[in-house]
Amino acid sequence: MDTFITLLLLVVSWALINNVLLHYFVGACPFLGVSKRVGTAFGMGMAVTFVMTIASMLSWIFTYFILRPHAPVPQWVWELSGGAGDAPFDLTVLSYLLYIFVIAASVQFVEMYVRKNFPSLYKAFGVFLPLITTNCAILFICLEISKRLQDPLKLMPIYEALTMAVAAGFGFAIAITLMAGIREELELCDVPKPLRGAGIALIVAGIMAMAFMGFAGVESGLERALSQFR
Amino acid sequence: METAVALLLAAVVVALLAVAGGWILGWANRKFAVEVDPKVTQINDALPAANCGGCGYVGCGEYAEAVARGDAAIDLCGPGGSSCIAAIAQIMGVDAGGALPYKAVVHCEADRSQRLGLTEYNGEQTCAAANLVGGVQGCTYGCLGLGDCQRACEYDAITIRNGVAVIDPIKCIGCKLCAAACPRNIISMVPFRQEKMLVIACSNKDFGSDVKNVCKIGCIGCKACTRMTSFITMDGSLPTIDYEHYQDGMDFDPVLAKCPMHRLILVGTPSPKDLADTEGESVPKVIEAQFETTVDKTEWRG
Numbered sequence A: 001m002d003t004f005i006t007l008l009l010l011v012v013s014w015a016l017i018n019n020v021l022l023h024y025f026v027g028a029c030p031f032l033g034v035s036k037r038v039g040t041a042f043g044m045g046m047a048v049t050f051v052m053t054i055a056s057m058l059s060w061i062f063t064y065f066i067l068r069p070h071a072p073v074p075q076w077v078w079e080l081s082g083g084a085g086d087a088p089f090d091l092t093v094l095s096y097l098l099y100i101f102v103i104a105a106s107v108q109f110v111e112m113y114v115r116k117n118f119p120s121l122y123k124a125f126g127v128f129l130p131l132i133t134t135n136c137a138i139l140f141i142c143l144e145i146s147k148r149l150q151d152p153l154k155l156m157p158i159y160e161a162l163t164m165a166v167a168a169g170f171g172f173a174i175a176i177t178l179m180a181g182i183r184e185e186l187e188l189c190d191v192p193k194p195l196r197g198a199g200i201a202l203i204v205a206g207i208m209a210m211a212f213m214g215f216a217g218v219e220s221g222l223e224r225a226l227s228q229f230r
Numbered sequence B: 001m002e003t004a005v006a007l008l009l010a011a012v013v014v015a016l017l018a019v020a021g022g023w024i025l026g027w028a029n030r031k032f033a034v035e036v037d038p039k040v041t042q043i044n045d046a047l048p049a050a051n052c053g054g055c056g057y058v059g060c061g062e063y064a065e066a067v068a069r070g071d072a073a074i075d076l077c078g079p080g081g082s083s084c085i086a087a088i089a090q091i092m093g094v095d096a097g098g099a100l101p102y103k104a105v106v107h108c109e110a111d112r113s114q115r116l117g118l119t120e121y122n123g124e125q126t127c128a129a130a131n132l133v134g135g136v137q138g139c140t141y142g143c144l145g146l147g148d149c150q151r152a153c154e155y156d157a158i159t160i161r162n163g164v165a166v167i168d169p170i171k172c173i174g175c176k177l178c179a180a181a182c183p184r185n186i187i188s189m190v191p192f193r194q195e196k197m198l199v200i201a202c203s204n205k206d207f208g209s210d211v212k213n214v215c216k217i218g219c220i221g222c223k224a225c226t227r228m229t230s231f232i233t234m235d236g237s238l239p240t241i242d243y244e245h246y247q248d249g250m251d252f253d254p255v256l257a258k259c260p261m262h263r264l265i266l267v268g269t270p271s272p273k274d275l276a277d278t279e280g281e282s283v284p285k286v287i288e289a290q291f292e293t294t295v296d297k298t299e300w301r302g
Helices: A002-017 A028-033 A038-067 A072-080 A091-117 A119-125 A128-132 A136-147 A158-186 A198-213 A218-229 B002-031 B038-046 B060-069 B081-092 B127-133 B148-152 B177-181 B208-214 B224-228 B253-258 B272-277
Strands: B102-106 B158-161 B164-167 B187-191 B196-200 B232-235 B238-241 B264-268
Touching: A002 A158, A002 A218, A028 A128, A028 A158, A028 A198, A038 A072, A038 A091, A038 A128, A038 A136, A038 A158, A072 B002, A091 A119, A091 A128, A091 A136, A091 B002, A136 A158, A158 A198, B038 B060, B038 B081, B060 B081, B102 B164, B127 B148, B148 B158, B148 B177, B177 B187, B187 B196, B196 B238, B224 B232, B224 B253, B253 B264
Parallel strands: none
Antiparallel strands: B102 B187, B158 B164, B196 B264, B232 B238
16 A cells, blocks of 8 residues: 555656656657647657656666666676675766667667557657657656665665656656647637747746646645555 | 776676667667568659658658559659659659649739728738638638738748739749648649649639629639630639640630630749840839837937
């Protein structure tokens, strides 16, 4: 029950309250670029969720075993080289390099796999799948997971990292689909000339971000409400 | 000591990961290789990569696939023109034959001074909105001149001149975006068999006085043109040109002279003779945009 409550809170927190797009402002390029039609925006959101899940799982594994302080692999190498006690170094500095590598490679791999085995899905994803490689929201989630693996006494288990990545992906999908809906309606409006296009899109994004601020506090309230089940 | 181990470990981790990643991707590339029809690649290379969507497919790549499968005709690419069609025909091993470049033509030529029954319209400045309102002008078929097609054109080929859309056939690449944008459906795609093509510059489907009441220059449906040529037939009150029977070297001067409203016009690239004829005529001055505002002239009194 405790685990379930933790996961539920993670989902609410990452899908709504700490929405990657509207709270952290990462992944804003597809948010503005691919949000003209609801259909394509939803496809983009699903593709991001998909890649985010895979990339965060891989980076959790790398971080847990190699990169975090007191990780098993450096410890083993340290003992092998004749050092005593805890390994005195921490390879977290490599995280950006490895995460980018992992994201790019897994996107490429997934693309080849999907193309061979699910041609219709490949067609649906289209150009979005390779574009996601450069989406900073995915690197951001990997780095957030890395942050939660720094303290050896409070390590984030892999299922929590999985829940967090899926929830963040859904948060991205929700935000970009809402944005696309608003922009479709905006086409029927008489927007002042200087604001047409990117200008009004940024204003809408700002207003949406402010609206999402309304979710702040939901998490603690929910935690209080659920605490009786703990 | 610990620095050396840390450096070594970092280098080895990155190098191993790079090798492993490269190996896995290389293996996957062979394992999951999808055989692509070489024709698709060739056709894709022959296409102009404008990705305009004029052919009805999402991009040049999808159109290339459809052509290679045999699902699409080879002459749908407007931007590529005849050379592109010839290249695709060669790849597909078919005759390019009557494949022609299509260009957009506006079937209305009446500017604001020639239209009757104009009312003041202060609503949303798009044709789509004005078309819904009704009563903006007398003619319910003709150009509204609010520029939906101009905004749809990605190649700057359309200008609105005194309330009527004019397409520059030299700039037009035949992507059909304007034809889709026009709420009155008065833009059609004409196969440009020659440099200059005969088109009917009116869309009014009424007869005689009904047309005269709403437009000074509209086609009145007199059928004079159909009696003189074989390729013009009447569809209701409007003549239509059958471009299938349009021959090279036809002399249009008699039929152009016969049309009482001068609604048969030639559009296309002007010939040297046309340019020589109009050399002496004064062309309307192009007005330069002035970005200066009234604020620039006022004196700042802070």
